[in-house]
Amino acid sequence: MRAYLASAIGVACTAALVLPSVSVASSAPLATAVSAPAPAGEALPGSTQSLPLTPLAPRSERSASPAATPQGLAERDVQPFSLVGVVWDDASAELDGTVQVRTRAAGRGTWSAWQHVETHNSEHAADPGTAERDSGKVRGSTAPLWVGASDGVEVRVQSASGGPSENPAQHESPAQHENAAPSERAVRAPLPAGLRLELVDPGAPPPAGSSDAADAGRSSLATELPALTRAETEADAGLVAARPYIGPRPRIITRKGWGADERMRERKLGYTETVKAAFVHHSATGNNYSCGQASSVLRSIYRYHVKSSGWRDFGYNFAVDKCGNIYEGRAGGVAKPVLGAHTLGFNTNSTGIAVIGTYTSSNPPAAAVNAIARITAWKLGLHGANPRARTTLKSGGGNLYKKGANVRLHVISGHRDGFATECPGGRLYNKLGTARSSSARLQGR
Structure with missing residues (x-):
């Protein structure tokens, strides 16, 4: 693995860029202890309300298979929250069906329309057979949905049709489906066991003076890494003129900048040998956020990934908001080959970039596509x-490629290239050609 030297230009940001050196002998994930969890009894910013879902249909109308009966919660008051998701016991089980929620805006008393939550989130996870996946803490989970400050919620979970016919619940409101005659309802597949509604309040960022064990003796960590010129980037990375194919480092908002509390994540970090590819995702959290709220959205996703889904940290290596701001994701050093939990089967030797939003039927902003080009030109160039090229990655196991298969992929790929999924949404996926060309030009190719 190439050494990364901090130049005088980046001294102010060295604490956020460079972690203790790691010796890498192979592509197998490595781990090193860099921080301690919060002391027992010490409160972390934000909160999570975890509410068990219950059968919705009257007992006389429930399916012959109790596990296929719709589940949810009736309209109710709850403590303030801003992000919602559903989790279940078995991380390997799929929720084949629909999740619909509506929420009440805090302080206004108005209820939203019913919104769909993306149910297939298991493809955003650690690879099978890794310590993170096999920790015993990981749960099945939907994508999280950002709804803004809310204090009321109603939810309905309906399994998909067990036959080849179309699932009517995908096109009707929960009330319409509830009123359908029992004879009109399709046979339903079982829902996964242990369904719970997770309501996440991101809370405020941790106090300015808080730090983890790795920061002992340092005055502070930078809230951002400033953009560097091409020459400054090459010097900062210790590159020689014979290998100039690296884009200028873009401005990156660090974990401290968006308010990640380092006491929440697991104390060990994983690394792999290199970064051969970047997988682009959308967060599927919806587009109803302002760029000023992006830090709160990230803190909510962070808490949902760790506290609700049982992951060791934020899943993606980087995030991008609709205004083109770039954020450090999973801890470990933005220049280092940090092992993420973003593309099931292909986390080793790759980096994951999530554009905050949902881009199945909405076009991604040009600023976000440009940000993908800028972060990949730098990160891949390192x-x-x-x-513009293709590379070969070995599959860790997934629904497209069996474990151990050598797979030829674009160096900048969409999530769906490595896993059968809609992610990163059709509209964003169609922009990846533009991102590849722009990224290559920034590298001087």
Whole structure:
């Protein structure tokens, strides 16, 4: 693995860029202890309300298979929250069906329309057979949905049709489906066991003076890494003129900048040998956020990934908001090959970039596509990867490629290239060609 030297230009940001050196002998994930969890009894910012879902249909109308009966919660008052998701016991089980929620805006008393929550989130996870996946803490989970400050909620979970016919619940409101005659309802597949509604309040950022064990003796961590010129980037990375194919480092808002409390995540960090590819995702959290709220959205996703889904940290290596701001994701050092939990089967030797929002039927902003090009030109350039090229990754196991298969992929791929999924949404996926070309130009290719 190439060494990364901090130049005088980046001294102010060295604490956020460089972690203790790691010796890498192979592509197998490595781990190193860098921080301690919060002391017992010490409160973390934000909160999570975890509410068990219950059968919705009257007992006389429930399916012959109790596990297929719709579940949810009736309209109710709750403590303030801003993000919602559903989790279940078995991380390997799929929720084949629909999740619909509506929420009441805090302080206004108005209820939203019914919104769909993306149910297939298991493809955003650690690879099978890894310590993170096999920790015993990981749960099945939907994508999280950002709803803004709310104090009331109603939810309904309906399994998909067990036959080849179309699932009517995908096109009707919960009330319409509840009123359908029993003879009109399709046979339903079982829902996963242990369904719970997770309501996440991001809370305020941790106090300015708080720090983890790795920061002992340092005055502070930077809230952002400033953009560097091409020459400054090459000097900062210790590159020589013979290998100039690296884009200028873009401005990156650090974990401290968006308010990640380092006491929440697991104390160990994983690394792999290099970064051969970047997988682009959308967060599927919806587009109803302002760029000023992006830090709160990230803190909510962070808490949902760790506290609700049982992951060791934020799943993606980087995040991008609709205004083109770039954020450090999973801890470990933005220049280092940090092992993420973003593309099931292909987390090793790759980096994951999530655009905050849902881009199945909405076009991604040009600023976000440009940000993908800028972060990949720099990150892939550090590891000698050409954004226009293809590379080979070994599958860790998934629904498209069996474990151990050598797979030829674009250096900048969409999530769906490695896993059968809608992610990163059709509209964003169609922009990846533009991102590849722009990224390569920024590298000087």
